[in-house]
Amino acid sequence: GESVGLHLPTLSVQEGDNSIINCAYSNSASDYFIWYKQESGKGPQFIIDIRSNMDKRQGQRVTVLLNKTVKHLSLQIAATQPGDSAVYFCAEKLKTSYDKVIFGPGTSLSVIP
Amino acid sequence: SQTIHQWPATLVQPVGSPLSLECTVEGTSNPNLYWYRQAAGRGLQLLFYSVGIGQISSEVPQNLSASRPQDRQFILSSKKLLLSDSGFYLCAWRGLAVRGGELFFGEGSRLTVL
Numbered sequence: 001g002e003s004v005g006l007h008l009p010t011l012s013v014q015e016g017d018n019s020i021i022n023c024a025y026s027n028s029a030s031d032y033f034i035w036y037k038q039e040s041g042k043g044p045q046f047i048i049d050i051r052s053n054m055d056k057r058q059g060q061r062v063t064v065l066l067n068k069t070v071k072h073l074s075l076q077i078a079a080t081q082p083g084d085s086a087v088y089f090c091a092e093k094l095k096t097s098y099d100k101v102i103f104g105p106g107t108s109l110s111v112i113p
Numbered sequence: 114s115q116t117i118h119q120w121p122a123t124l125v126q127p128v129g130s131p132l133s134l135e136c137t138v139e140g141t142s143n144p145n146l147y148w149y150r151q152a153a154g155r156g157l158q159l160l161f162y163s164v165g166i167g168q169i170s171s172e173v174p175q176n177l178s179a180s181r182p183q184d185r186q187f188i189l190s191s192k193k194l195l196l197s198d199s200g201f202y203l204c205a206w207r208g209l210a211v212r213g214g215e216l217f218f219g220e221g222s223r224l225t226v227l
Contacts, residue, residue, distance in 0.1 A: 008154055034214035043203050043218030044157070051213075089156065093214040098164055099145050099207055101216055103157040 008087060010108045019077040021107045023090030026071065030092035033066055034101070035075045038087045047075070047088075077109075085111045115140035119204050119219035126226055132177075132191040134222045136204030139185065144206040146187040147216065148179055151201040163187060199226045 013019045025033065031052050036044035050057040050064045050073075057064050063076040073090050090104040116139045126132060138144055145164050149157040159172045161179035169179050176195050180188045187204055201223050205216040 032212075032214035036216075041221075043205070043221050044216075045218070046215040049214040091214065098162060098170060100159065100162060101147070101205075101207070101214060102159060103149075105156040 008106050008108045010110060012110045012112060013080050014112050015080060015082060017080055019075075019080045019084070019109060019111075021075045021077075021088050021090075021109065023073040023075075023104050023107075024071060025073060025090070025092055025104065027092055027094065027102070028071075029095050031095045032093040033064070033073050034091040034093065035062075035064060035073075036089045036091060036103075037084075038089065038106075040086075044089060049093075080109075080111050082111045082113055085109055115206075115217065117204060117206055117217055117219040119202075119222050121222060122220065123223045124225070126194050126224065128196055128226055129193050132189070132194050132198070132224070134189040134202055134204075134224075136187040136189075136219055137185055138187075138206045141185070141206070141208060143184060143209055145209065146181060147205040147207070148187065148189050149203045149205065151203060151221075153200070157203065161189070194226045196226050199224055 032049050034049040035047040037047050038044040048059045048062050048064050050066050055066050061078045065074045087106045087108050089106045091101050094100040118137050147162045148160040151157050163169050163181045177191050201221050203221045204219045207216050
């Protein structure tokens with residue numbers, strides 16, 4: 001079933017350092033894995049996605065890694081900035097005709113200036 | 114360009130009162146539409162999704178219902194609110210021709226049931 005989530009884990013990172021946010025997924029019937037960023041009081045914003053037949057994809061300052069063997073997804077943010085402080089959610093798009101997108105529990109990233 | 118609007122942004126309702134949250138998408142046709150709920154400090158729970166007018170799929174048994182009277186309009190309703198219905202409700206859309214995982218979210222409606 002869908003993840004309702006526990007209270008959010010928190011990651012604190014010094015400004016300028018790299019951040020790594022991890023996510024474990026359970027559904028093998030997904031064709032895309034996605035990362036979203038949610039700032040306080042706002043709707044989530046798409047960051048990057050990766051197709052299930054890939055293991056790495058790079059964007060601007062972000063890299064997503066997919067390890068299907070252990071069902072693990074990670075988001076790496078290079079040179080973390082104060083504006084990166086937010087809650088980050090991993091999500092998966094199921095291979096159904098209805099394009100269901102299921103979210104993971106989220107991680108709160110706090111950047112220390 | 115495409116935009117998504119949700120209203121109201123904030124509302125406080127007594128237990129037992131009705132609810133209607135509206136979501137409208139502009140600049141696209143025949144989108145997939147979604148309603149999610151987010152409890153304070155928690156993740157997003159998928160409530161409903163729709164692939165076309167009048168077509169609604171419910172993900173969890175609950176006190177809420179959804180309707181899609183027009184192609185780009187998605188409504189979340191309740192006849193009698195419960196305390197547990199409090200939360201941040203998010204509407205999202207996705208283009209049919211898009212292969213990737215991107216959803217476009219509205220700004221959300223924060224509901225407090227007292």
